[in-house]
Amino acid sequence: MGYLDKLLVAGGLVVMTGPLCIGIAAQDYVDLEAERAATAAAATAPADPYGARPAQAYPATSYGVRNAPAANSAGTPAGAPPAPAAPQSSGQNLGNLFYQIQQLQQEVMRLNGMVEEQAHELRMLKEQSLERYVDLDKRLSAGAAAAGSGGSATSAAAPVSSGGMPAAEQRGESEAYRAAYALVRDQQFDQAVQAFRQFLRDYPDGKYAPNAHYWLGELYLVVQPPDLEAARQSFTLLLNQYPDNSKAPDALYKLGKVQFMKGNRAGAREYLDRVISQYGSSNSSAVKLARDFIAENY
Numbered sequence: 001m002g003y004l005d006k007l008l009v010a011g012g013l014v015v016m017t018g019p020l021c022i023g024i025a026a027q028d029y030v031d032l033e034a035e036r037a038a039t040a041a042a043a044t045a046p047a048d049p050y051g052a053r054p055a056q057a058y059p060a061t062s063y064g065v066r067n068a069p070a071a072n073s074a075g076t077p078a079g080a081p082p083a084p085a086a087p088q089s090s091g092q093n094l095g096n097l098f099y100q101i102q103q104l105q106q107e108v109m110r111l112n113g114m115v116e117e118q119a120h121e122l123r124m125l126k127e128q129s130l131e132r133y134v135d136l137d138k139r140l141s142a143g144a145a146a147a148g149s150g151g152s153a154t155s156a157a158a159p160v161s162s163g164g165m166p167a168a169e170q171r172g173e174s175e176a177y178r179a180a181y182a183l184v185r186d187q188q189f190d191q192a193v194q195a196f197r198q199f200l201r202d203y204p205d206g207k208y209a210p211n212a213h214y215w216l217g218e219l220y221l222v223v224q225p226p227d228l229e230a231a232r233q234s235f236t237l238l239l240n241q242y243p244d245n246s247k248a249p250d251a252l253y254k255l256g257k258v259q260f261m262k263g264n265r266a267g268a269r270e271y272l273d274r275v276i277s278q279y280g281s282s283n284s285s286a287v288k289l290a291r292d293f294i295a296e297n298y
Helices: 003-044 088-148 173-185 189-202 209-222 228-241 248-261 265-279 285-297
Strands: none
Touching: 173 189, 173 209, 189 209, 209 228, 209 248, 228 248, 248 265, 248 285, 265 285
């Protein structure tokens, strides 16, 4: 084929492919315009809730060997919410508080028991003290009863006056004294105080006046609150007016105890020593009581 033939063939191909290229370019142009129109219409049209939606990326929900989240240093998977911390400090504080409350309750119960025990012992001591002197006074009461029946048993037990002669019993005196003394036996101490004071107003120089002074001193020590000064005055009056009475050693011993209760240890020791020195050779129970008291407190 000669040069001219080749040139003609090449020109024909160009002529044939030219319209094809123009068509493809036109098609591309038409497609671009259609896409632009569709995009503009989608932007202005309301969203279709049932239309197709673009794909979304979701986190993996399967924790297989390969795609499981890595665990942190505490052993909790990455991304998992932290476990709540145990309230150890508050629990321990509540436990300690409850234990302390239990200890306080036990201590209060123990102290209440001690107080009740001491109160019981104090009542027993007071009752024993009164009972002891009640037994001593029974002999005097028995002597008075024998005197009323004409017996001679009162010669040793009857109270004596300051002049050393037996006091004469006045009318109604024995009944008044027995009524006041019965209140002592029944432990009606406040009423007994009033009864013996009335007795001394009615029979200031009577046969049982020394006993009335003594029992007033005893009662002033057991009433609540105790009246130490009134007790001291009663025992002192008994010793001053009736120094030879059978109640004198007991009154002297009681004066020593009253001074000790007042805090006067020296004065208390002086009275106790007098009991031992003056009545040590007698069978008076006050001597033993004085010696025991000195041994326990001095």
